[in-house]
Amino acid sequence: MNVADAAHACVHAYPGGAESLAPRLGMRAAVLNSKVNPKTTTHHLSLAEASRIMGLSGDLRILHALAAEHGQVVVSPAGAEDACDMAVLEAISALWSRNGDLGTAVHTSLADGALTQSELAQIRTAAYAVQQRMASLLERLQAMAEPEGSVDA
Known part of the structure; x- marks a missing residue:
């Protein structure tokens, strides 16, 4: 999965989708939807926003997509x-x-x-x-x- 698709999936998998997540990020749902729509060229998700989305959702697929795109692997440390x-x-x-x-x-x-x-x-x-x-x-x-x-x- 590429990074854009991962961001889109992460936002839309969040309970309530962009409508629930956007206010927690300090933006409107329409703006968040535009930022994670892989076909939109006018709005872009910043690294800080991607990090906040992962932190709020607990969904790390953006991080995994970034790592895979660069030939790296993300592993949670063993406790x-x-x-x-x-x-x-x-x-x-x-x-x-x-x-x-x-x-x-x-x-x-x-x-x-x-x-x-x-x-x-x-x-x-x-x-x-x-x-x-x-x-x-x-x-x-x-x-x-x-x-x-x-x-x-």
């Missing part, structure tokens, strides 16, 4: 509650699931002998999900790691 065997097992099973999604996307896209731009976009989305899950697994393992020499021998 102490995530540092246990079950959390690691959950992270591994989620990673395997996403690997399957990536494999399916690649296989389906190449099945007809041609790769379109939209198929490549689907593969990129699946690959981003794998990268997120891998980074999450590493964060959980890092939270569990003990300093060298601290384990009783």
Whole structure:
């Protein structure tokens, strides 16, 4: 998903949509709708506004779209509650699931002998999900790691 589509989706997924979110941002709903409409060229969402939207909504798809557009991955840091065997097992099973999604996307896209731009976009989305899950697994393992020499021998 590109950044403009992510902003549009984020605003419209907010409970009550732009009509509820706009007043919290200090603007009219019509202005917010224009700013997040990918086809509008006269109004633009500022970085500060995008940040406030994410903060108010808890929806980080704009951040994820920005990161993916620049070949980066956004991962929430693991907390102490995530540092246990079950959390690691959950992270591994989620990673395997996403690997399957990536494999399916690649296989389906190449099945007809041609790769379109939209198929490549689907593969990129699946690959981003794998990268997120891998980074999450590493964060959980890092939270569990003990300093060298601290384990009783």
